[in-house]
Structure formats: C-alpha cells, structure tokens
Amino acid sequence: MPHFCSLQAAVADAVHDGNIVAMEGFTHLIPFAAGHEVIRQGRRDLTLVRMTPDLIYDQLIGAGCAAKLVFSWGGNPGVGSLHRLRDAVEHAWPGPLALEEYSHAALATAYDAGAARLPFAAFRGCPGDLARVNGNYRSVTCPFTGEHLTAVPAMRPDVTIIHAQRADRDGNVMVDGIIGVQKEAVLAASRSIVTVEEVVDAFDGGPANACILPHWTVAAIAVVPGGAFPSYAYGYYQRNNAFYLAWDDIARDRETFRAWIDEHVIRSGPEAFAAHAARLA
Amino acid sequence: MPHFCSLQAAVADAVHDGNIVAMEGFTHLIPFAAGHEVIRQGRRDLTLVRMTPDLIYDQLIGAGCAAKLVFSWGGNPGVGSLHRLRDAVEHAWPGPLALEEYSHAALATAYDAGAARLPFAAFRGCPGDLARVNGNYRSVTCPFTGEHLTAVPAMRPDVTIIHAQRADRDGNVMVDGIIGVQKEAVLAASRSIVTVEEVVDAFDGGPANACILPHWTVAAIAVVPGGAFPSYAYGYYQRNNAFYLAWDDIARDRETFRAWIDEHVIRSGPEAFAAHAARLA
C-alpha cells in the first residue's frame, strides 16, 4: 500500500543525493511539481534519466542538481534549444554534466527490459556515431539466425517519479492518454513517487485494458493538482504552449533563469500548481 | 484496407496446406467459427500454433488438419484432457502429430518478438526438461552482466486468425477484455484474418489506450456473430461452460467425435454460430 503523503515528504524520503532518478511523461503528464520539489530540497549529483529532458530537466540542470544526464532527445519541443542543458554541456555551467545518450528506440526498450527485470534489451540498431560515443551500445548474436543485434543495458532507476491523472483510495494509479514509458519507468525503478491530479473512490466504468499501476508497485502518492503544468493532463488541462515559448527567453540567460527559479521554485511550493489545475468537461 | 468478405473466402484465400497457422485468443474470443471453416475446407499438414490448444485445436487435430502442434498448455480448461490431442500424440490417430512445446512465458515472448520482427526473444528461463526436448531453447549471454538467458526464436506464423468484438467501417479492429496475445499474433504473421461480432460506424467513446489493430494490419475481416462460441466475447456473450464439459464425452471416443464434426462442422456453416450471439447490456 503506497503512502499518501505530502510531495515534500515523498521527495525527502525517496530521492537522495547521487541517485539515478527518472522523471517520465512523454510530453504529457510531466511531473514538474515534483521536479521543483527536488530543486527546493537541494539534491545534488543526481543522474537524471528521461527520454525527452524537456523544460523539467532544463530547470534541474540549471539549478545544479545533476551530475549526469541520460536521454534521447534534448530540445524544447516545437520551440528550439534547452538553454540550460546547452550551457551545461557547452560551458559546464553551473557545473560539468556527463551525457549518456541513446536514441528513443534504445532508451524505450531499455526501460522495457528494466520493467521485466532483464539485464539487457536487444533491438535492431543502426549504423552511426551514437554507438561510438556511448559504450553501452554493445552487440548480441541471434543464436538462430546469426544476425547481430544491438544490445543496451536495462534501465533501472533508483527512483522514478511520474504524474498521473488519478489514484483511487487504495492507492492504485491510472494513467490515461499518451502513456509514454511511465508504466515501464515505475516498474523498472527500485522505488517510485506518483503525483496525481485527484483521488477518486474507484475507477468505475474505466476500460478493461487501461494503464493502471497497482498500489503495490507505488511507494508514495502525493496529491498535487496542476502538478504537470506547463505540460498537460489529458482530460484535465491543456498544454500551456505560451509557457514553452516564454521559457526560451527565461532560460537563455543565466540571471533571468536564476531569478525565475528563485521566485517560482525556491520561494514557492507544490500548492502553487493548483492555479493551473482544471477538469475538462 | 482489409477485405470485408465471407469467412469461406477469407480462409480459402489465406490458409493453405502446410501453412503455419496461429488461431489465438487466450480462453477468450477463440475463433471457433474460423477453425470449423478450416476443417470444412479440408486443409492438411498445418503447423498449428496456439498457447492453449483448447477445444478448437482438439477439433482440428481430430479432423486430420494438423501435422504439427506448437503450444504451451494443452488441456480442456477446468475439465481435463483434450482427448483428440492425446489420441494423436499417444496413438498417432488420425495421424502422427509432431510437438514443439514451450512454457507460456516462452511462447508469449516469442510472439512478442515476432510482432517486433526481431529474430529471437531472450528471457530468464529455468532449468527443466523442456529445453532438452525442444531444440529451440537456446542461450544468449548478456554483454553487460555475463548472465546466461534463454533464447527462443520469434514466432512468425504464415497466417494468424483471431476473433474480435468489432470492426469499424474502415476495417480497424477492436479487442476488449482479456486481450491475450491476439495483437502480437496478428502483427507477427504474414497475413491475418479477423472474424468479428459486428461492424460499427466508429469506436466512439472508446478508451485512449484500447487494444486496436489498424486496418492496414489486417488482411480480411468476416462478420461472424457468435463466432467465438463456446468460448466467449466479453460484453457480448458468456463462455458456455456446459459445452466445455460436454466436449469431454464427445471427444473421448473417435466415432462420437467424427459424428459431431460431421454434423456440426462439415454439414454446417459459419451462420450456425449466430444462434449463440448476444449482446450483454
């Protein structure tokens, strides 16, 4: 049975300096409120894992929480660069950032192997320089056809954090819409935190094959309405594209960024996200 | 775009003597009407693939359609033996039947690899005699940990046949409830036939993450209401447990079996299944 608790308590309990932390949500349900909490609690030397770092890791990297980034596409979707990520890689600001870089197909199948607790994933790789710069691209030979496939190690985070639409009172969690790698990331992790828009009595009338994480797969649940802002929660509120555009200016400059983090993260709290919560009809 | 056609035409077009044929549906949505059509058309030397042969393959084996069975559990669920399967294996009646036998985990992951068009699947196998009698149990070594995993070849049927609740007018197919390996079996096959309870205008109000096969993955669709009888169609009609019990007597004796096949298969047609069709409220 997961622990229903405050986001502060959940992060304090589960996320430690030096951890491998995955905050997933493929453009949808990105756990921004939890990311802010990690910044507020001053975590350091994290290995941050995420297919698409998006603004959430731009914020964590710029705030100095990360020693390493494991990822497969690091841009501001539809807008351009992640300036804090670039500044860390290009100028080691606020510190050096090691990169472990995959393609989407490789990282997605690595999560899949992690969820199955297999040690590696095999897939049909392709020639290119990624395998040259990432020593985790190796090879296995099919024992039936002799074909060489690419192998990557299973992704096994210490902690996975996701945002979901709802939990029921038993602590089961439902994710609806674009489900990304959230289920795999939770099942692959040693422990997990889920922030949710709301708690409901039951998932009545839900589809037979909905994406649901049983309560015994989740360590802690924190109710944080609006917690995916400025990304979105399908059925609740839409993506705030204006913020994604505005972030380009905020993050381009170190001082503007610091001021933004100070005002909107350090001197704020999870409750601030409630202003963005909504439930679409 | 799949071809909406009669079951007779679909089977005549897609299922040929000597083919590797998978008829899937894990206790649910078993494509009995299609199995009967294959018997009626007198197909021979088929390699029949199915995790749980169930009554459908007891019928095909007893009727002499099969040269080989690829499977992982061959009983009459909750009742006992499949007498025609046993008679073929124990007494080569009506002819010898080669077996290629897996565990559920092995065959399920082989379908998964087939759907991904990978040449093999790796999983954590376990010691035992299955690997001794099935040469398709081999080994791969994890290039990161050195762990030895079990490998089986991907399952790639020539034809997969499934029964589903509904298709829309474009030929997209929705499966709801216990989804088994139906999606994987269709995606792994060179061609596929789907029988459905009904055709609807659209899957309106369906869940975002429903199990749907797009029209371009399906070769032919035949509307056969009741076509999963005596198994069931979730939301339509229930499993006829009485028939599963009755089959024990019917199949135990070669002559009773032959008479049953003659009356209910050879001198019948897909339209007979309509008597079992229903739509639960």
Place this chain on the structure above:
Amino acid sequence: MLRGSLDMAYTPDELMTVAAARCVGNDDVCFVGIGLPSAACNLARLTHAPGITLIYESGTIGARPSVLPLSIGDGELCATALTTVSVPEFFRYWLQSGRITVGFLGAAQIDRFANINTTVIGSYASPAVRLPGAGGAPEMAAACQRIFIVMPHSKRAFVEQLDFLTSFGHGEGGNHRARLGISTSGPAKVITDLCVMEPHPVTRELTVTSLHPGTTQEQVEESTGWRIGFAEDVAETPAPSARELEVLRRVRLETEHAHKGKEFA
C-alpha cells in the same frame, strides 16, 4: 468422506483448500491457477486477507471474482479486475520480474525435492499419458517469491523419479537453486489431503511437518513413493473453522450454480 465432529464435518479437499488459504496473507500478490488454488486464494480474500491481490495468467490483475472461474480467462475475472494486461506483458513485466510473492502449483508427479511433472507419464517421445504440459508453471516456480504445491497424496503422484521435470523445485536439493542463480526461495510447502510437508532447512528434502486430523504417519508413508521423513515435532493441522467452511461452501455453491449456464443445444 467427512471428518471432524458432527457440526464441523469437512472433506479432505476442504481441509486442503483451507490449509492452502492460510498460507497467504493480506499483502500477498498471488499467481492463481484454476481449481483448488483459485478456491484457496479466494477463500483467503473472503476471510483473513481482504487486501490480497489475485493475478491470473490471462493478465487479469487484482481480480475479485464472486464465483470461482472454470478457466483462467473467464469474463468474471476481467470484469472484476483492476486492469487486464496482455499475456506477453503479464509474463514479462509482472511474473518474471519477481513481483509476485506467492504461486500455487499442482502436479501429476512430484519428487522429494518438490520438482514437478505436468508434461507426460512415460517417455516424452511416446508417452503413456500425455498431460497438458508446462503452461505458466516453470517460470512461476522460478520467479514467485514462494511456491505452495497442493495435490492429493498418492504413490502414483509422489514418486522416486519424475518421468519429466517440467518445473524446477529444489532440484537435487541443498542450495541447488542458489547455485543456478535463482534468487527466489522455491517450494515452501506441499499440502496434500493427508499432511503438510516442508523442505528440510539444509537438505531441502520434503519432510512432513503437520499431519491432518485423523491421519497417521503410516498412511503418509504408504502413499509416498520414497522413504518420507518426518519432522521432530509433527504438528496436527488445525481443522477448518466454521467461518472458513461456511465461506468456502457458499462460494462453491454459487460457482456450481453459475457454471451450469445454458445447456448446449
């Protein structure tokens, strides 16, 4: 045959089922097979373990059937489940990942180290009896944290040498599982209609630790195909309680009623 005092009479099958039900607790996640395991797990759910999670290999997670299923894929399981996943996902993400705490197995043959056979009697190439085969059992025996085996006691079933090793228990005994890199603890109990056996802490050979009320050591010895050992303190298996019997019988009655269904025309 009914045993016990008149107002608490029960059958050997009922005692087995109740003894099996008592093996699982509220926090367990159980891989449930059809028949006695399903009856036992649902009895537990309806008595002392209301929070137990039952998973059937059809991919139904958190099923709460009101009647016992005849097949592992009955509609009732899906209708009452928290969610239903595909069969490949079930085996990959849920079973083989080691998340399931308890698995129940039955068998046609079992040996002294709780290895089991559900494949053939006789030779594989030309069997005297072709049994259903492996199903989910081999990986269940390897991946569930603990395994309970439930089967009637007879010399034909409790054999010196298996005809086929379908699912690995304690192998050749001792630390054989650990030597093969299997991290789960394997068969923890074998529950029959005569007694309860547990693997010896060191040798892992099955040893009788509890005799059912009215059963003698001789009966067990005569029904076992190898020289069976007994623990120093053999307990008496507690009889089913009135509540357990009442719930079990009610569920079975409702199940029988529900499964009659319509006759085949």
Place this chain on the structure above:
Amino acid sequence: MLRGSLDMAYTPDELMTVAAARCVGNDDVCFVGIGLPSAACNLARLTHAPGITLIYESGTIGARPSVLPLSIGDGELCATALTTVSVPEFFRYWLQSGRITVGFLGAAQIDRFANINTTVIGSYASPAVRLPGAGGAPEMAAACQRIFIVMPHSKRAFVEQLDFLTSFGHGEGGNHRARLGISTSGPAKVITDLCVMEPHPVTRELTVTSLHPGTTQEQVEESTGWRIGFAEDVAETPAPSARELEVLRRVRLETEHAHKGKEFA
C-alpha cells in the same frame, strides 16, 4: 519572400511543405515529426490523401489533428487518434518492425549521401553547439520503407563532412545499406527551399532532379558544401495549387490561434 504570380504567391516554406506533402499517398503509413513534416503530412491528409495514416512517436496511431501540434505529444493527437500505445510498444511493434512506409526527417547537417547530423556542431566531447540529439531518427532512417528529408538549403547545413553521424542515409554510397543488412530503401528525396534532390540510382549521391520556380543551378551550387551534381533533365518543381495553399494557410492560421492559449501569469 513571396514567389509566383500575384494571385498565387507563396513562400519558399510553403513550396517545401507542398512538395513534401506530394511525396505521400493515401495508403501510406507515415512517421510524422513536428514542424514542417507535420504540416506536410496533414496537408496531404486534408487534400489528396484522406486515408493516410499518421503516427507520432508519442504512440498516437492514426491521429487526425485539426490544428498542427507544437509537440509530438499534444493532447489533440491522442484525442483524434485511432489508438495510443506506449512508447516502447511504438518503437518495437510499429516502427522497428518495418510497418511504417514513410518517414520525414530534418537535420542540422546533411552530407552527399543523405546521412544526417542532429547531435552536435563541433566535437562531441566539447561541442560548439549542442543539438537535441537522436530522438526517433536513427531507427526511423533504418526502418521506414522510404525517407524524405526536408530542410532549408545552406552551406552550413549541406556539408562535405558531418560533425556527427546521427542517422544513416546511404552511408558511403552505392549498396552500403544492403551490405549492412538494411532492407529498407532509405532517403528517397531531399526537399529544400531551392530544389529537390534524389540519390543517383547507382552511386546514391544526391543529385538535383528538380529546381523550384525561379531558382538557378548557381544558387544551389553556392548553397551546397560539396560539388553538387544535377540530373540530365532537371525539372521545374510544380508550384503549389490554389487549393493546397488555401488548406495549408487555413490550418496554420487555426494552429496559431489555438497555440496562443492563455498567457503564462
């Protein structure tokens, strides 16, 4: 800059988009990236290819967005899709299985054999510019039956030597793909704001096969970092039709309106 006659004026970007849209047909299953590819594929869907299947790497299969998405995971894609699958399933069952007939790619750098770089400018260890990286591109370039590359023409982008080979096109040319066991045909066209290039049938070196209205060979040569070849019969790219322009502009207008959303407070 607008080109064409007064009543049919269009921008180079519009011409690129229309030319890309014309590459796909009614039966295609397209892997769609954000930006110009998304505009092109949806333009095709709204004009000559109403039955086309659009798939975004967020797992949305058969999406029919009414406005163009800003990200590949916009809610509009899921709401209009036939179904939405998980990202691992998308890559395993749908992309890498070879079911997708057409993929569109863009790039920061491209070479004469249509290999592309979306990773870094400069060295990988200490890049001058860190680009977003691979995303779905490498496996898309390998697994889609045909690839179309759409990007503005410039000497900085069309380079003699890539700084990083992110996605494999025709490798070192000739039958390099086949030699590596890649069964798909790879980049079929490169569409820029100046021209259309296609790989030479034998050498697989990009060759200009069509110049956009008003573009000269010299302009293309000056904008290409290697000595670019021209086909014997260089065609003129057909200008966008009135209907194509009308639909494209309407969709873009509606998109702009929808994406303004509420301002960030």
